[in-house]
Amino acid sequence: MASDSTGFSVLDAVKLVEDFSFENFYYNSQGKDVLKELEKREQGESSFFDMYSDIEMKIIMDNLDLFSMVLLGVLKREHPYQIWPKSLIFKEIQFLDIHGGQKVADVGAGSGALSILLGVIYEDIELCVNEIDASKIGVVNEKIKRTQSLNATNVFTTKIGNKFSCGFEGLDLDKIILRYTFHHFSEKKKMLESLKKSLAPTGELILIEDVDKHSNQVFIKASCPQAMKKRNIKKKLRKAGFELVEEYDYLNNSFFKYKIR
Numbered sequence: 608m609a610s611d612s613t614g615f616s617v618l619d620a621v622k623l624v625e626d627f628s629f630e631n632f633y634y635n636s637q638g639k640d641v642l643k644e645l646e647k648r649e650q651g652e653s654s655f656f657d658m659y660s661d662i663e664m665k666i667i668m669d670n671l672d673l674f675s676m677v678l679l680g681v682l683k684r685e686h687p688y689q690i691w692p693k694s695l696i697f698k699e700i701q702f703l704d705i706h707g708g709q710k711v712a713d714v715g716a717g718s719g720a721l722s723i724l725l726g727v728i729y730e731d732i733e734l735c736v737n738e739i740d741a742s743k744i745g746v747v748n749e750k751i752k753r754t755q756s757l758n759a760t761n762v763f764t765t766k767i768g769n770k771f772s773c774g775f776e777g778l779d780l781d782k783i784i785l786r787y788t789f790h791h792f793s794e795k796k797k798m799l800e801s802l803k804k805s806l807a808p809t810g811e812l813i814l815i816e817d818v819d820k821h822s823n824q825v826f827i828k829a830s831c832p833q834a835m836k837k838r839n840i841k842k843k844l845r846k847a848g849f850e851l852v853e854e855y856d857y858l859n860n861s862f863f864k865y866k867i868r
C-alpha cells in the first residue's frame with residue numbers, strides 16, 4: 608500500500624473522504640472525482656495528485672479533514688474556509704445551533720466526521736463522542752489526535768456504548784445529536800431512556816434522519832434500507848416522553864429537535 612511520509616496511506620485518505628458525509632459525497636460530483644483520483648494514485652497510475660511534491664502531499668495529508676471538506680464542497684476554498692451555505696452540512700449546523708460553553712454529544716458518531724467538524728468550527732465546547740463499534744471509536748481517537756485544525760479550547764471524550772445505553776447518563780448534556788443513527792438502534796426504547804437521563808432538563812435531542820420523500824410527485828426512497836417512516840420516528844419519541852419543538856426538511860433529510868416533556 609502506498610504510504611506518504613506521515614505514515615498515513617492514500618487508501619486511508621480514500622476512506623476518510625468517503626465517510627466524511629455519505630450524503631454530501633453522493634450529492635457532490637467533486638467528491639467522486641477526488642475519490643477516483645486518490646484511487647488512481649493508490650494504484651500507481653498518473654493522476655491529479657501526482658502534480659504535488661511529497662512535501663505538498665504531506666501538507667494535504669496533515670490537513671486531510673479540512674482538505675476533504677473543501678473538496679467535497681462543504682467548506683469554501685479560501686481561508687477561513689467558511690461552510691458553503693447550500694451544503695447539507697451547513698443546514699445541519701444551522702439546525703444544531705451550538706454555542707460556546709455547551710456540552711454536546713454525538714451518539715452513534717460513526718467515524719466522527721461531524722464531531723471533528725464541530726471541533727474545528729466551534730470553540731469552548733465539550734464534545735462527547737459515542738459509538739457502539741469500538742473500531743470506529745478507534746478511528747475517532749486517531750482523527751482527534753491528527754486533525755491540526757481542531758480548536759484547542761474544545762474538550763473531547765470518546766465512549767464505546769452498547770445497545771441499551773450511550774453511557775452519558777447524569778452528564779446534563781445541552782445537546783445530543785443522533786445523525787442517521789436512530790433507525791439503527793436495535794433497542795430504541797432503552798436507548799431513548801438512556802438519552803433522556805443524559806440530557807440536562809432544558810437539553811435538546813436532535814435527530815437527523817434520511818426518510819422517504821415525495822418531490823414534484825416523484826417518490827424518492829431513503830438511501831438506507833433500515834430507514835424509518837417519519838410518523839414512526841415521531842411516535843417512538845412521543846411514547847418515550849419527548850416533545851417535538853422544531854422540524855425541518857432538506858433534500859431527503861428530516862431534522863427533528865426534541866425536548867423532554
Ligand SMILES: C[S@@+](CC[C@H](N)C(=O)[O-])C[C@H]1O[C@@H](n2cnc3c(N)ncnc32)[C@H](O)[C@@H]1O
Pocket residue numbers: 628629714715716717718720721737738739740743768769770771772773785786787788791792793798
Ligand atoms: C449510518 S451510521 C451514522 C454515522 C454518523 N452519525 C454519520 O452521520 O455519518 C449509524 C451508526 O450508528 C451506530 N450505532 C448503532 N446502534 C448504536 C447504539 N446503540 N449506540 C451507539 N451507536 C450505535 C453504528 O455503529 C453506526 O456507526
